[in-house]
Amino acid sequence: MARDLTATDFAAVIFDMDGTLIDSTPAVLRSWSRWAEENGLPAERLQGFHGVPSAGVVRAVLPAERVDAGIARIDELELTDVEDIVVLPGANEAFRTLPHDQVAIATSCNTPLARARIEASGLEAPAVLVTASDVVHGKPAPDPFLLAAERLGVDPTECLVVEDAPKGLIAAKAAGCATLAVVTTTPRDELDADLVVGDLSAVTWSDAGGRIRLHLVDRAYNAR
Structure with missing residues (x-):
């Protein structure tokens, strides 16, 4: 209730x-769109994760052997785009x-x-x-x-x-x-x-x- x-x-x-x-939102979309493209993922694969830490998103969509590099890359993209x-x-x-x-x-x-x-x-x-x-x-x-x-x-x-x-x-x-x-x-x-x-x-x-x-x-x- x-x-x-x-x-x-x-x-x-x-x-x-x-x-x-x-x-x-604009900065987030730019960073994640580029990240998805670099990792060969369709943009819709990232839907439904709003509010989840970026590391959690990466772990959910990439194989284990690519997770560390994937986290480092999205961190880099987001930190350099705060426009x-x-x-x-x-x-x-x-x-x-x-x-x-x-x-x-x-x-x-x-x-x-x-x-x-x-x-x-x-x-x-x-x-x-x-x-x-x-x-x-x-x-x-x-x-x-x-x-x-x-x-x-x-x-x-x-x-x-x-x-x-x-x-x-x-x-x-x-x-x-x-x-x-x-x-x-x-x-x-x-x-x-x-x-x-x-x-x-x-x-x-x-x-x-x-x-x-x-x-x-x-x-x-x-x-x-």
């Missing part, structure tokens, strides 16, 4: 990055409003790529950043969100996760977190979350006695 997020106060908010806070990356609506506003020590990013990017995209976008990022480099099992495993909650010093069941990808939402739910989904990369009917909104400009945030309260800008438009 979906939780009423506007009636719940949270200890912390954990944001996914790509597709939630920033739009890196056209922009902050999505409401993202910087959220970081300006939310308490610095109650916010984290948990992304499927590795650390160098996450930092490169944050810098390229101009995103006002929080201090806590969890990447695929920090965990053994990335999304859809719950590990990134569990580690983010640990670094924030809060119980994951007291956290709200903001995601744009189905696999990220699976990870958040497995961690015991409440879920807010944004319709920036995935159709609304494919997002299984407590609440689904267009993007972060559809919500605002306020202090609730040291906890975080979510408000809908337009309840009728954003109602699921």
Whole structure:
């Protein structure tokens, strides 16, 4: 049963990055299209992996003997293409409003790529950043969100996760977190979350006695 997020106060908010806070789609498509071509793979072979760490994608589509080289190559391509990356609506506003020590990013990017995209976008990022480099099992495993909650010093069941990808939402739910989904990369009917909104400009945030309260800008438009 979906939780009423506007009636719940949270200890912390954990944001996914790509597709939630920033739009890196053009760069991602360029890098992976070139990678697929170099590896003799049809582009459709890479569908369905949104939200999965790049290493996990490579392991799923290449034979074992080619995995290490494949991971190194996609890392190289993505790190050298950070053009056209922009902050999505409401993202910087959220970081300006939310308490610095109650916010984290948990992304499927590795650390160098996450930092490169944050810098390229101009995103006002929080201090806590969890990447695929920090965990053994990335999304859809719950590990990134569990580690983010640990670094924030809060119980994951007291956290709200903001995601744009189905696999990220699976990870958040497995961690015991409440879920807010944004319709920036995935159709609304494919997002299984407590609440689904267009993007972060559809919500605002306020202090609730040291906890975080979510408000809908337009309840009728954003109602699921």
